[in-house]
Amino acid sequence: MNIKLINNNNSKMMISNANHHRKFAHLEKKLETTTPVAVSNSTTPNGANTPTVNPSGIATTFTADDDRLKKEEEEKRKKAEEQKRKEEEERVKREKDAAAEQKRKEEEERKKSSANEEINEEFEIQSLEQMGKSNVGQDMFTFFPGEVYGAYDKLQSFSRDLNTSIPQPEIVFVGPRGSGKSSLIESFIGRPLNIVGAMGCSKRALHLQFVNNTECETPKITIKRDGFIKEFDHDVVIPIEQLNDTITRRNTAITEEPIYIMIEAKNTLNLTLIDTPGLVAEGTADQAKIDAIVNSILRPTHRLIVAVEACGDWSNMTMLSFVKRVDPELSRSTFVFTKFFNIIQDFNSTRSVNRFLAGTMSEIKSFFVTIPNHKIRARFSEPANFQEKLTQAYKRDMNALEQLQYDKRYERNIGVHPFRRYILNITWKYHQDAVPRILKHLRSKRQSAESSLSDLQKQSASLDSTMLRAVASNYTVTFLQITEKLLAGTSEGNPSVNGQTLDEEKQQQGDGGDWVDLYNRPIKFDAEEWGIPYWNSKLYGGQQFERLMGEFKAVCDNTKITEVTLDDVATASGINKLNNIPNYAWAACDLAQQKSQDALVPLIEQLCERAVYIMKRLADVTDKVIDSRKKNRVTSTAIRAFDIENIDQYPYFTHHVKDLFYKFIEHSAKVCKEKCMDEFYSTRTIYWELTEHPDQSLPFLRTDHQDTKSTVELLTTQLFDTIRKRITKNVLLKFYNFFLVPMQTDLWTEIQGKITCLANESLEQIFEVNATKEQLKEDEKKQQSILEKYTQNDDLFLKAASQFNHPLSSATIQ
Secondary structure, eight states: OOOOOOOHHHHHHHHHHHTOHHHHHHHHHHHHHTOOOOEEEEEOTTSOEEEEEOHHHHHHHHHHHHHHHHHHHHHHHHHHHHHHHHHHHHHHHHHHHHHHHHHHHHHHHHHHHHHHHHHHHHHHHHHHHTTOOOOOOOOTTTSSOHHHHHHHHHHHHHHHHTTOOOOOOEEEEEOBTTSOHHHHHHHHHTSOOOOSOTTOOOOSOEEEEEEEOTTOSSOEEEEOOOSSSGGGOSOEEEOGGGHHHHHHHHOSSOOSOOEEEEEEESSOOOEEEEEOOOBOOTTOTTHHHHHHHHHHHHOSTTSEEEEEEEOOOGGGOOHHHHHHTTOTTOTTEEEEEEOHHHHHTTOOSHHHHHHHHTTSOTTSOEEEOOOOOHHHHHHTOSHHHHHHHHHHHHHHHHHHHHHTTOOGGGGGGBSHHHHHHHHHHHHHHHHHTTHHHHHHHHHHHHHHHHHHHHHHHHHHHTOSHHHHHHHHHHHHHHHHHHHHHHHHOOSTTOHHHHOBOHHHHHHHHOTTSSOBOTTSOBOOOOTTTTTOTTTTSOBOHHHHHHHHHHHHHHHHHTOOOOOOOHHHHHHHHOOOTTTSOOOHHHHHHHHHHHHHHHHHHHHHHHHHHHHHHHHHHHHHHHHHHHHHHHHHOOOOHHHHTTSSTTGGGOHHHHHHHHHHHHHHHHHHHHHHHHHHHTTTOOOOOOOTHHHHSOOTTSOSSOSOHHHHHHHHHHHHHHHHHHHHHHHHHHHHHHHIIIIIHHHHTHHHHHHHHHHHTOOHHHHHHHTTHHHHHHHHHHHHHHHHHHHHHHHHHHHHHHHHHHHHTOOOOOOOOO
16 A cells, blocks of 8 residues: 655645744644644545545644744743843933932032132132231222212202203123123122122123112112013112022023112212123124123213223233224223232243233223132121222232332222222212303303393383383384284285185184175185185285185175066066056166175175184284294393383283274274165165166066066166176275275274373273282292392302312222
8 A cells, every 4th residue: 555645745835824934844844753644545546545634633733833832932022021121220220320429429529629619718818818907998988088979969959950960970891701890890889799699690781870869878779670571570679688689580581671770878979880791702602692782782982881801811802802893992991800810920020020011002091900709708798898808809919019029100000999999080070070060050040030030120110100101102003013014915924824825714714704695505616716816825914805805706796696586576566656557677676786785795794704804813913923023133221121022921901902903993894894885775776778768678568477577587687787796896995995994094093092092090000010010029029039049059059069079089008
């Protein structure tokens, strides 16, 4: 019997279905060795029995092996993850240990550094104290004698009373970061304000405004409201101990908005010190922003510049070139070189120290200073101790220079004290220069008071009838002369200001501006189209009156007859006494007369109102001309005695003259109006050509009423046009003769005559002499009091100025 085993091809086909090549190789080996194969006999076509394989047994075996492999892989994966986790924990632990070790080392280093700093600080203190004890030097609050500060307060008071401001000097400190600007400011003041801490730096400009206030025995510090930080939007008064913390909370970011601190003290001159943000190297972060802020602070030309830089190699100094950007001529710049003692120790010969001191520009004021560090300043914060340390640092520098036998020419350029003396000397001279200006203003006020008192006395003495009559006559003549000129034509009244166009005249007159007809309906027209002269020009006086006449003529010429009705014709015809036949000619004449009266009387009344308004305006224009003449007048003193300079003090009299003027205008207008109305108050009128040469078309006795009406209406219209032209012409002539001419002739006689004929009692009453004398006496008393005050102030000011001009203290440093 031939038994056929499973060939390799069949096995490979099954494993291929599982897509697992590696498993197939392993499984194949298992089958060849240990796996039993289920075989059955089968009959081939030729009758032979052939063994066959059971496929289900093979599949079961494959599934069990596959699960076992998966479990093995899962275990391997878990072991790998566990190993990775342990490695990560070990790494984190190692990092924590390393950080702790680094922190421990840093702490040890800090302790060593702190110990070294304490040793250095103690060494520095011992070095300073080797200079010995000395008298307390002067600070900014004790530099001048007390009388100078008291005198300065009085000068300030005089300046406020005279509304004259004394400008405050402003001194800007600028330099690289860490150069010691803020420390120099504290040393200049002489008090440890602690405006910048040990590790601090100025990020915002700091304005220290010193204000003289006699009520502040000790300095009073006020932090002004901060526009940059909302929580500090109000002023706060703080003790000096809190100044550093307050500045630190506000000094958080670089910004153009400065921090304002006002320091009020009894013994100080008004002065502002400005501490700027420290400059940084080229290319450093915020370098451009800081430079822009500092340049904007240095740019105002009234500010003095103090350039601060640490001593070093002159070739590495940067402040000279920086300051020249805003002060090319260095006319307002001073240079201060800090940390001077550090570089002194490097000198070993006279030549080397003198060469360094000569490195500055000879024409530029320079100083070399040594300032105790922050910790020493904080440790010796009492003003007396602080001043002592400054003095000892100065003495130490001088001793070292003496040993090197330096050039004595530079003695005045070494130390904080000469620098303080130099700056305060500039401040003192700055205020001293304002003394002559205040004195000049004070004496000008005094002279003005003397002149006012003299005028009041003269005016009081001139209140007699003779002087009053002269003043009254002079004002009246001037008033009438100007009025006459305005009527005749002159530009002295400033037509661009006081003139009126036609529209302005109507608007300012009020209700009487627009022309209206019999039924109070406005008459609208185009002034240019109707040919009204100068309708758009600003006029007053005679020219404005002429324009009104032209406007009246244009309105009359364009006035048409109202409708003639059949009732009008029938009523006006009536019955002839001779033959009882209606006379239509008389009817047409009667209608024309009545219609013209109805149309023209309202216009004449409005003409009269407008003319009165134009003439009354002349009083206001005349007043403005008089005011203009008073401003530009240049006359001798003799003429001024009878001049109208003080006419404004007699308003009742000027009102009386104007009242006479207005009454004359109204009277003239009334007379003129009556003359104009005479044109309508005639007897019954007939145009004789209508009767002597009757028209054949004139109706005699007709029964056609419409034809009669048309004929009479035509004749009435012709007669209306004739009457209108005659009345218009006559009204214009009468306004010239009975209104304008009296304004140019009779006005003088009317007003001047009434003023001249006033009795003394009436004159005194019009001028309100009694009330004026009482008022003048009160004014004299007040003016006398003012004059005495100015005289007293003059003496007090001179005394205060003399005390303030006390020579500056020249005490040397002990």
